[in-house]
Amino acid sequence: MTSVDTLDQVSEILSHAEKKCVARGVRLTDKRKLVLSSLLQMNKAVSAYDIVDYCKKQLGEIVPAMSVYRILDFLQEQQLVHKLNLVNKYVACCEIACDHSHEVSQFLICSSCHKVKEIKLGKITEAELRRDVEEAGFKLVSPQLEINCLCEECVKASN
Amino acid sequence: MTSVDTLDQVSEILSHAEKKCVARGVRLTDKRKLVLSSLLQMNKAVSAYDIVDYCKKQLGEIVPAMSVYRILDFLQEQQLVHKLNLVNKYVACCEIACDHSHEVSQFLICSSCHKVKEIKLGKITEAELRRDVEEAGFKLVSPQLEINCLCEECVKASN
DNA sequence: TTTTCAAATGTTATGATATAACATAACACT
DNA sequence: AGTGTTATGTTATATCATAACATTTGAAAA
Secondary structure (H helix, E strand, O other), rough: OOHHHHHHHHHHHHHHHHHHHHHHOOOOOHHHHHHHHHHHHOOOOOOEHHHHHHHHHHOOOOOHHHHHHHHHHHHHHHOOOOEEEOOOOEEEEOOOOOOOOOOOEEEEOOOOOOOEEEEEEOOOHHHHHHHHHHOEEEEEEEEEEEEEEEEEHHHHOOO | OOOHHHHHHHHHHHHHHHHHHHHHOOOOOOOHHHHHHHHOOOOOOHHHHHHHHHHHHHHHOOOOOOHHHHHHHHHOOOOOOEEEEEOOOEEOOOOOOOOOOOOOEEEEEOOOOOEEEOOOOOOOHHHHHHHHHHOOOEEEEOEEEEEEEEEHHHHOOOO
16 A cells, blocks of 8 residues: 555545535534544554654644644544544544444454454354343443554564 | 341451462462452442552552552452453452352443453353454453443433 | 634643663672 | 573653643624
8 A cells, every 4th residue: 555545545435424524513613624634644553642643743733732632532422533542543444435423343452553454353253242241240331442463564564 | 138148248258368378389469458358348349549549548558559469469360359450450259269260251241330240151152252363363361251231220310 | 793702722730651761789610 | 600591770851641721713693
């Protein structure tokens, strides 16, 4: 994948995101686009401060960390971004460009490079999960699962 | 469950933990016992600084935060304590008193009060999880799952 | 059009979690 | 007692996150 392809994809996804925001009556401002665009370009789980650095060094834009946190909150509300609590990092949703409504996701997080893959577990698995949780007397709040993994490249690199 | 019962259980578990450490040729020092004992008495997921406070206020012992972190690392290596990355808190392993070797755990974490229940998922669920992860081209590092839930009391309290 | 209100962003301070680096103390083995 | 290793103490700092208040921007009413 070339750099141009990537940038094309980014602006494609950004315009989808903007449509979704318009449809919901909220504004995807320039700063918000900047943050989302950074997340898309970095293409892995990053911290709020990583975004600040990326904006400054790669895009020549100064964004206060406080603003990044607020914008990340907004983007999460709009289901454009997920927070990965396992590693205290943020990642763009893989389904921004889809029209169907958003399902709950499971995240495979590479412990080594923080690359993230968002997958759907099989139906049986989620049903069983819910059953096991309720048997234990708890109520499932969010079936979002965050799973410590290694991606293929990092597995190879460690050999 | 009365307070005395609880304290009896704590010292019972501590002596199991000590046996395990002796068997492995490592030392469960007084400070380490203090930290493990605090975790057992608090009986929920707590931060390192919560442990510092508990030691000071409830047990009259001053333990520097730095020491608590080191001791938590040690206790994790000995599989006496788990770190819950989802909430950046620590909890005593529920199986310290068991003799059989330790399996991988799933944690139900109450988002409201941080009570934690450690459960085993059904075999099919774990096998499916592993299959789904590997189909996605990742390698499962730790099938430890941390799941956002509400415990019964907090569900009731929110009604 | 300008006034006005709400939303967005900026600014500063601080809290919460965690680790690095080096010093000292305790223990265990000669 | 001497020596090396392990454990703990101490200080500083990195990293992640929010609170509180000021300013700016944008959109809609007057």
